[in-house]
Amino acid sequence: xxxxxxxxxxxxxxxxxxxxxxxxxxxxxxxxxxxxxxxxxxxxxxxxxxxxxxxxxxxxxxxxxxxxxxxxxxxxxxxxxxxxxxxxxxxxxxxxxxxxxxxxxxxxxxxxxxxxxxxxxxxxxxxxxxxxxxxxxxxxxxxxxxxxxxxxxxxxxxxxxxxxxxxxxxxxxxxxxxxxxxxxxxxxxxxxxxxxxxxxxxxxxxxxxxxxxxxxxxxxxxxxxxxxxxxxxxxxxxxxxxxxxxxxxxxxxxxxxxxxxxxxxxxxxxxxxxxxxxxxxxxxxxxxxxxxxxxxxxxxxxxxxxxxxxxxxxxxxxxxxxxxxxxxxxxxxxxxxxxxxxxxxxxxxxxxxxxxxxxxxxxxxxxxxxxxxxxxxxxxxxxxxxxxxxxxxxxxxxxxxxxxxxxxxxxxxxxxxxxxxxxxxxxxxxxxxxxxxxxxxxxxxxxxxxxxxxxxxxxxxxxxxxxxxxxxxxxxxxxxxxxxxxxxxxxxxxxxxxxxxxxxxxxxxxxxxxxxxxxxxxxxxxxxxxxxxxxxxxxxxxxxxxxxxxxxxxxxxxxxxxxxxxxxxxxxxxxxxxxxxxxxxxxxxxxxxxxxxxxxxxxxxxxxxxxxxxxxxxxxxxxxxxxxxxxxxxxxxxxxxxxxxxxxxxxxxxxxxxxxxxxxxxxxxxx
Numbered sequence: 001x002x003x004x005x006x007x008x009x010x011x012x013x014x015x016x017x018x019x020x021x022x023x024x025x026x027x028x029x030x031x032x033x034x035x036x037x038x039x040x041x042x043x044x045x046x047x048x049x050x051x052x053x054x055x056x057x058x059x060x061x062x063x064x065x066x067x068x069x070x071x072x073x074x075x076x077x078x079x080x081x082x083x084x085x086x087x088x089x090x091x092x093x094x095x096x097x098x099x100x101x102x103x104x105x106x107x108x109x110x111x112x113x114x115x116x117x118x119x120x121x122x123x124x125x126x127x128x129x130x131x132x133x134x135x136x137x138x139x140x141x142x143x144x145x146x147x148x149x150x151x152x153x154x155x156x157x158x159x160x161x162x163x164x165x166x167x168x169x170x171x172x173x174x175x176x177x178x179x180x181x182x183x184x185x186x187x188x189x190x191x192x193x194x195x196x197x198x199x200x201x202x203x204x205x206x207x208x209x210x211x212x213x214x215x216x217x218x219x220x221x222x223x224x225x226x227x228x229x230x231x232x233x234x235x236x237x238x239x240x241x242x243x244x245x246x247x248x249x250x251x252x253x254x255x256x257x258x259x260x261x262x263x264x265x266x267x268x269x270x271x272x273x274x275x276x277x278x279x280x281x282x283x284x285x286x287x288x289x290x291x292x293x294x295x296x297x298x299x300x301x302x303x304x305x306x307x308x309x310x311x312x313x314x315x316x317x318x319x320x321x322x323x324x325x326x327x328x329x330x331x332x333x334x335x336x337x338x339x340x341x342x343x344x345x346x347x348x349x350x351x352x353x354x355x356x357x358x359x360x361x362x363x364x365x366x367x368x369x370x371x372x373x374x375x376x377x378x379x380x381x382x383x384x385x386x387x388x389x390x391x392x393x394x395x396x397x398x399x400x401x402x403x404x405x406x407x408x409x410x411x412x413x414x415x416x417x418x419x420x421x422x423x424x425x426x427x428x429x430x431x432x433x434x435x436x437x438x439x440x441x442x443x444x445x446x447x448x449x450x451x452x453x454x455x456x457x458x459x460x461x462x463x464x465x466x467x468x469x470x471x472x473x474x475x476x477x478x479x480x481x482x483x484x485x486x487x488x489x490x491x492x493x494x495x496x497x498x499x500x501x502x503x504x505x506x507x508x509x510x511x512x513x514x515x516x517x518x519x520x521x522x523x524x525x526x527x528x529x530x531x532x533x534x535x536x537x538x539x540x541x542x543x544x545x546x547x548x549x550x551x552x553x554x555x556x557x558x559x560x561x562x563x564x565x566x567x568x569x570x571x572x573x574x575x576x577x578x579x580x581x582x583x584x585x586x587x588x589x590x591x592x593x594x595x596x597x598x599x600x601x602x603x604x605x606x607x608x609x610x611x612x613x614x615x616x617x618x619x620x621x622x623x624x625x626x627x628x629x630x631x632x633x634x635x636x637x638x639x640x641x642x643x644x645x646x647x648x649x650x651x652x653x654x655x656x657x658x659x660x661x662x663x664x665x666x667x668x669x670x671x
Contacts, residue, residue, distance in 0.1 A: 009500075010030060010031060010061070010175070010177075011030075011031040011059055011061075011493070011499070011500055012031060012499060012500020012501075013031065013500060014029040014030050014031030014032070014061075014177075015029055015031045015032040015036075016028075016029045016032075017029065017032055017037070017040065019040065019041070019044075023041065023044040023045075023046050023183060024046070024182060024183055025084060025180055025181070025182060025183065026040075026041065026048075026180070026181060026183055027178060027179070027180045028060045028178065028179055028180075028181065029060070029177065029178055030059060030060055030061025030062075030064075030176055030177065030178070030179075031059050031060075031061065032059065032060050033055075033056070033057065033058070033059055033060075033494060034048055034050070034051075034052070034054075034055035034056070034058050034059070034060060034063055035055050035056040035057075037060065038055070041183055041186070042186070045185065045186055045188070046183040046184065046185065046186055047183065047184050047185075047186040048181075048183065048184070049073050049077040049078070049081075049082045049181070049182065049183065049184040050063050050064075050068060050069055050070065050073050050077070050078055050079050050082070051069065051070035051071055051072050051073050052068040052069060052070040052413070053070055053071070053315075053316065053319075054068070054489070054491065055070070056491075056494065056552070057489075057490060057491040057493065057494050057552060060179065061176055063079060064079045064083065064166065064167055064176060064179055065166065065167070065168065065169055065170055065171055065176060065415070066144065066168060066170060066413070066414055066415035067079050067080055067144045067148070067167050067168035067413060067415070068413055068414065068415075069142060069368075069371075069413045070368070070413075071223075071224040071226060071270070071368060072223050072224050072270075073184075074142070074368075074370070074371045075139070075140070075141065075142055075371065077184055078142075078167075078413075079167050079168075079181070080148065080150065080151075080164055080167040080168070082181045082182040082183075082184070083163060083164060083166075083167060083179060083180075083181055084099065084179075084180040084181060084182060085097065085098045085099025085100075085163055085179070085180045086098050086099075086162075086163040086166050086176060086178070086179050086180075087099075087100075087176075087177045087178035087179070088162075088163075088166060088174040088175060088176055088177065089174060089175040089177055090174050090443065091174065091443060091444050091445075091446075091448065091449065094107070094110065094111065095177075096162070097178075098159040098160070098162060098163040099163075099180055104159055107159075114442065115158050117438075117442050118158040118161055118162060118442070119158055121152060121435060121438055121439065121442075122152045122156075122158070122161060124435070125149065125152045125153065125435055126152070126153060128431060130431075131431045131432060131435075132153050134428075134429070134432065135149050135150060135152070135153050135432070136150075136153060137407075138409070138428070140340070141338045141339070141340055141341075141371065141372055141373070141408065141409060141412070142338045142368075142371055142372075142373045142409060142412035142413050143338065143409040143411070143412060144168040144409075144411045144412065144413060144414065144415055144416060145409055145410050145411040145416055145420060145423075145424055145427050145428065146416060146424040146427070146428055146432070146433070146436045146454060147165065147168070147169055147172070147173075147436040147439050147440065147454060148164060148165055148167050148168045148169065149432060149435060149436065150164070151163075151164035151165055152435075165439060165443075168415060168416075169454075170415045170416065170417070170450060170453050170454060171449060171450040171453075172440060172443075172444065172449050172450045172453055172454050172455075173439070173440070173443040173444060173449065174443055174444075174449075187223075187272035187273055187274060188274070189272065189273045189274065189275065189276055189278070189279040189303065190270065190271070190272045190273075190279075190303065190305075190308070191270070191271055191272075191279055191282075191283055191301045191302060191303040191308065192268065192269065192270045192271075192301065192302065192308035192311050192312070193268075193269050193286075193299060193300055193301040193302070193311075194240070194266055194267075194268050194269075194311045194314075195266065195267045195268075195269055195290070195295055195299060196240055196244070196264060196265070196266050196295055196296040196297050197264070197265050197266075197267070197293065197294070197295060197296065198256070198263050198264060198265075198294065198296055199263040199265065199349075200227075200229055200263065200265040200348055200349055200352055200365075201345045201346075201348065201349045202265075202293060202294065203227060203265040203266075203267050203369075204227075204344045204345035204348045204349070204369065205293065205345050206267060206289075206290060206293045207225050207227065207267060207341075207344060207369045207370060208341055208342070208344055208345065209289050209290075209292065209293070210222045210225060210269065210286060210289055210290075210370070211225075211341055211370055213285055213286065213289055215278075215281070215282065215285075221271060221282045221285050221286060222269060222270070222271055222282075222286060222370060223270050223271055223272045224268075224269070224270040224368070224370060225267050225268070225269050225270075225368075225369045225370035226267065226268040226269075226315050226366065226367065226368060226369065227265060227266070227267050227268075227348075227365070227366055227367060227369035227374070228265065228266040228267075228268065228314070228315065228318065228366045229265055229352065229364055229365045229366060230262050230263065230264045230265065231322075231362070231363065231364035231365070232266075232318045232322075232364040232365070232366040233264065233266055233314075235317075235318055235321040235322050235325070235364060236314050236317045236318060236321050238266070238314060240266070240296070240297060241264055241266075244264045244296060245264075264296065267369060268311050268312070268314075268315050269286065269301075270308075271283060271286060271301075276303075279303060283301045286299075286301070287299055287301075315366075318364065318366055318377075319334065319375075319377065319554060320554030320555055322362070322364055322377045322379070323377065323379070323485070323487045323554065323555065324485055324554070324555045324556075325362070325379075326362075326379035326485070327379065327381070328481060328484045329381060329383060329484075330379045330380055330381045331379070331380050331381075331382065331487075332377065332378075332379055332487040333377070333378050333379075333380050333419070334375055334376075334377045334414075335375065335376055335378075335398075335411075335414075335419065336367065336373060336374065336375045336411065336412045336413055336414050337351075337373070337374055337376075337398070337402050337408060337409060337410055337411070337412060338371065338372050338373040338374070338408050338409040338412035339372040339374075339402070339406050339408040340372060340406070340407070340408065341371075341372045343372070343406045343408070344369065344372050347401070347402075347405075347406050347408070348365075348369075348374070350401060350405075351365060351374065351376070351398075351401065352365055354394075354397055354398070354401060355376060355378070355394070358390060358393060358394045358397070359390065360378045360394070362378075362379055363376055363377060363378045363379075364376065364377055371412075372408070373412045373413065378391075378394075382463070382464070388463050391463055392460075392463050395419075395423075395462060395463075398410070399423050399426060399427075403423070403426060403427045409427070410423055410427050415453075416453065416454045417453060418452055418453060418456060418461050418462060419462045420462070421452065421453065421454055421455065421456035421461060421462065422456060422458075422459045422460070422461060422462055424436070424454065424455070436454075436455075437455065440454075440455060482555075482557055482558075482561070483509055483512075483557055483559065483561075483562045485555040485557060486506070486509045486553075486555065486557055487554070487555070488506055488509070488510060489506075489554065490504070490506050491552050491553055491554055492504065492505040492506055492549035492550075492552055492553045492557070492559065493505065493506060493549075494552050495548040495549050495551050495552045496548070496549050496559075497544040497546070497548065498538075498542045498543060498544060501542065502537070502538035502539070502542040503538045503539050503542070503543075505549035505553075505557075505559035507539075508539050508543065508559055508562065508563070509557075509559060509562065511531065511535055511539055512535075512539075512562065512566075514531065515528065515531050515532060515535070518531070539563075539566075540563060540566055540567060540570070543559070543560065543563040544560070545560040545563050545564060546560055547559075547560040547561070595637075596637035596639065597637070599634070599635065599636060599637035600636070600637045602630055602634055603634075603636045603637070605617075606632070606634075611632050614630065615630070615631075615632070618630035
């Protein structure tokens with residue numbers, strides 16, 4: 001929940017859940033990670049239906065409020081289709097649980113006008129047959145542009161409408177404190193193939209053909225088809241692409257100009273089944289379908305996880321690879337659009353040409369082709385008016401292509417955001433936009449929740465995205481350059497030990513960027529001083545500095561390194577604090593011996609006074625004198641008695657241990 005002055009982060013400690021007796025429903029608080037939901041459901045052969053690529057880091061609240069989907073769920077199993085009920089807190093503080101009869105009855109009494117207005121909007125939309133039909137058509141493909149209007153034509157019950165209005169609303173209507181959703185059957189048998197075509201148009205035609213394949217039960221044979229253009233393949237050094245590029249360079253491929261490898265396109269295709277026999281039938285049906293198309297290498301499916309996991313690793317590596325190579329100071333922008341499947345071949349080729357025409361040579365196109373949904377990544381600078389104009393022209397042409405020519409979606413699954421806010425009315429038309437505004441005014445009459453997102457009065461809000469650089473001393477600039485690669489995605493937060501306690505790794509980088517911006521601009525010294533002061537505890541002192549954040553960061557950024565730099569700059573060489581630390585580091589054995597009596601004294605005091613009195617006294621000393629805080633977990637002094645088998649020389653200890661006694665060490669590589 002965000003306003004122009006207050007930010008409430010509800011992630012950690014909002015992770016409760018319950019699974020129904022038949023495992024077909026799960027109730028979730030918004031802070032639980034999507035991957036964790038899958039782990040909970042796996043023993044029962046079920047899974048979480050929405051499957052964004054960020055599922056290992058994305059929280060349920062974000063997945064639902066963006067209507068984030070992914071490779072397999074399409075429009076048939078996204079949050080909107082599998083949501084059963086929602087527990088929300090409205091702007092006036094009212095708590096409504098749409099799945100609880102008592103809560104519903106109470107709300108009908110306390111918010112009679114609210115319910116009446118929802119019913120009025122429902123009836124107005126349905127009476128306008130042209131609008132109702134447009135809503136059905138627009139949501140037949142992935143679409144999260146604007147607020148969700150589909151509930152008004154899907155449901156009669158006003159509480160069902162209210163619950164589903166939350167989907168894709170990005171925090172602009174209410175706070176989502178809990179959801180109950182349907183779970184999905186998890187097919188035990190899977191196979192994948194990386195299909196390579198010489199043109200992106202041919203690849204798109206193949207996807208359209210595979211989309212039509214259904215088995216005898218009426219289920220789609222192909223569960224996922226991820227398109228990767230030549231730039232995507234190049235960014236991850238795909239071996240088949242490198243082979244193709246070499247053949248093109250040597251003129252070994254007839255009909256392809258030397259140096260022109262821009263046509264090669266891969267489609268990572270997946271099929272799933274309940275039995276091995278059914279899986280083989282699916283593979284045969286797909287192979288028969290693909291015989292009508294020319295592939296660069298023969299079609300080969302594999303059901304071995306150790307093989308197909310490599311294909312999916314290539315798919316997962318595109319975003320970090322492209323984002324990680326951007327120039328310092330540029331912003332990595334990932335957009336997602338959708339076309340109707342019958343328009344896919346022509347629209348895809350035109351999209352590729354359009355991006356190239358605007359000079360985005362490092363941009364790539366990839367994504368969920370089976371749903372007509374593509375992502376394109378560009379690394380954009382906003383430092384000059386020429387760069388801003390180039391981006392503005394690109395977005396205007398994207399709008400013309402997607403909306404005016406093909407009537408597709410400018411936002412398919414990532415939430416509208418500020419980047420597409422200026423185009424919501426253009427995509428939907430006046431009647432639909434008026435209905436969306438009416439919903440916003442009903443839920444948030446003062447416009448306090450997430451201002452500027454979805455509805456924004458500034459037609460140029462999408463081109464105001466400066467990303468300041470971190471500024472450190474020259475000898476530490478290398479670490480700053482690494483941290484500057486941060487694209488503020490938040491993937492680091494699942495491993496950040498202080499996330500939910502103070503700040504997360506991402507928030508530390510964002511704050512340091514703002515501090516750097518203020519230092520460079522000199523525009524607000526008071527704000528700069530306040531930020532630097534406020535950063536000390538939540539940003540600096542509570543950072544574990546262990547680098548676990550880098551394990552889930554797409555760019556491999558170790559925010560701990562940034563914290564170490566900040567600590568070093570706050571403790572310059574030659575200062576008393578530095579000299580004290582340097583002395584301890586070089587006389588550790590002696591210092592350690594001197595601390596043993598202190599621990600013994602603390603233990604004696606604890607034994608004499610008891611926990612309550614000892615805690616009170618030491619807390620007072622801590623507050624008054626700043627000495628380290630004693631807790632009941634403080635250890636006693638301990639010294640391992642040397643024996644004939646324990647030599648000071650570690651090599652001797654290792655050599656003797658196998659003969660005498662096996663000493664064991666458990667090492668925890670963390671803070």
